[in-house]
Amino acid sequence: MLVDGCYDGRVALITGGGSGMGRAMAQEFARLGASVVVAGRRPEPLEETVALIEAAGGRAAAQPTDVRDPDQVDAMVAAAVERFGRVDCLVNNAAGNFVVKGEDLSPNGWRAVVSIVLDGGFLCTRAAGRRMIAQGSGGAVLSVIASYAWTGGPGTVHSASAKAGLLAMTKTLAVEWAPHGIRLNTICPGPTDTEGAGQALWPDAADRARVERSVPAGRLATVEEIAWWSTALCSDFGSYVTGMNFTIDGGHWLEQDSYMPSLKPRD
Numbered sequence: 441m442l443v444d445g446c447y448d449g450r451v452a453l454i455t456g457g458g459s460g461m462g463r464a465m466a467q468e469f470a471r472l473g474a475s476v477v478v479a480g481r482r483p484e485p486l487e488e489t490v491a492l493i494e495a496a497g498g499r500a501a502a503q504p505t506d507v508r509d510p511d512q513v514d515a516m517v518a519a520a521v522e523r524f525g526r527v528d529c530l531v532n533n534a535a536g537n538f539v540v541k542g543e544d545l546s547p548n549g550w551r552a553v554v555s556i557v558l559d560g561g562f563l564c565t566r567a568a569g570r571r572m573i574a575q576g577s578g579g580a581v582l583s584v585i586a587s588y589a590w591t592g593g594p595g596t597v598h599s600a601s602a603k604a605g606l607l608a609m610t611k612t613l614a615v616e617w618a619p620h621g622i623r624l625n626t627i628c629p630g631p632t633d634t635e636g637a638g639q640a641l642w643p644d645a646a647d648r649a650r651v652e653r654s655v656p657a658g659r660l661a662t663v664e665e666i667a668w669w670s671t672a673l674c675s676d677f678g679s680y681v682t683g684m685n686f687t688i689d690g691g692h693w694l695e696q697d698s699y700m701p702s703l704k705p706r707d
């Protein structure tokens with residue numbers, strides 16, 4: 441989508457960069473010239489992402505990080521600076537999710553998801569933002585949310601609440617940090633074909649088929665379709681866009697499960 445080399449000299453930090461959407465984003469940033477630091481809890485998947493990027497001629501480093509831990513998050517930013525000299529982009533992609541009824545969700549289960557998504561998103565944004573402010577040359581922060589941030593998400597009250605928090609954080613800091621040239625936006629992927637989302641949200645073939653039918657476009661998103669927009673929004677093409685959400689979901693959230701006669705072919 442973008443011009444090759446448009447990220448030359450820039451450094452992007454991607455949380456949850458060891459798998460799925462985060463790995464695809466890391467590869468796309470690197471393909472466009474960025475040096476990439478991938479962060480996540482387990483080192484092995486991060487090293488695999490780095491190997492894929494390096495095999496394609498890109499620059500990348502792995503930094504094992506639990507985004508819930510402020511000290512580890514500060515160390516993640518410090519590692520990016522030590523290895524590549526600066527931080528220009530942060531993608532808050534790390535997430536956790538499982539389907540559970542609200543009345544059955546334990547305090548610890550609530551904390552597990554909210555602390556990864558919302559606490560982690562804030563801590564990473566704060567640490568990267570401080571660095572960008574000190575550098576004095578702007579930057580971009582992109583957080584991955586879901587449409588249930590504004591519609592509500594029956595079965596995922598922890599994730600829906602945390603993603604809504606990320607949306608509010610993005611709008612708030614977009615205003616606070618605009619004078620520093622730092623832009624904050626969110627992307628909202630619809631159901632996307634990743635192993636993690638599949639295990640958590642559509643564990644068998646019947647579930648997957650049901651989810652596919654719920655998307656007007658009739659299919660899940662590919663990770664590349666999400667990654668393209670992550671690089672577009674963080675690039676100079678997005679230089680006047682801040683505090684906004686960009687939805688990439690094949691019309692999923694607009695499908696209102698209306699009482700009007702169905703226009704879909706009968707099952």
Ligand code: HXC
Pocket residue numbers: 535536537538539540546547548549550552553586587599629630631636637640641
């Ligand atoms: C009920 C569960 C549960 C489940 C965990 N818990 N899984 N409760 N149903 N399926 C509860 C545990 O019982 C425990 O509470 C608490 O949550 C913490 O569990 P841990 O396993 O100790 O937590 P942790 O190791 O930190 O794991 C975090 C996690 C895990 C969120 C639970 O699933 C994870 O790390 N996932 C990362 C990958 C992931 O989920 N990716 C999918 C993202 S897809 P108790 O009370 O027993 O101690 C996505 C897409 C959304 O977000 C958009 C869709 C359109």
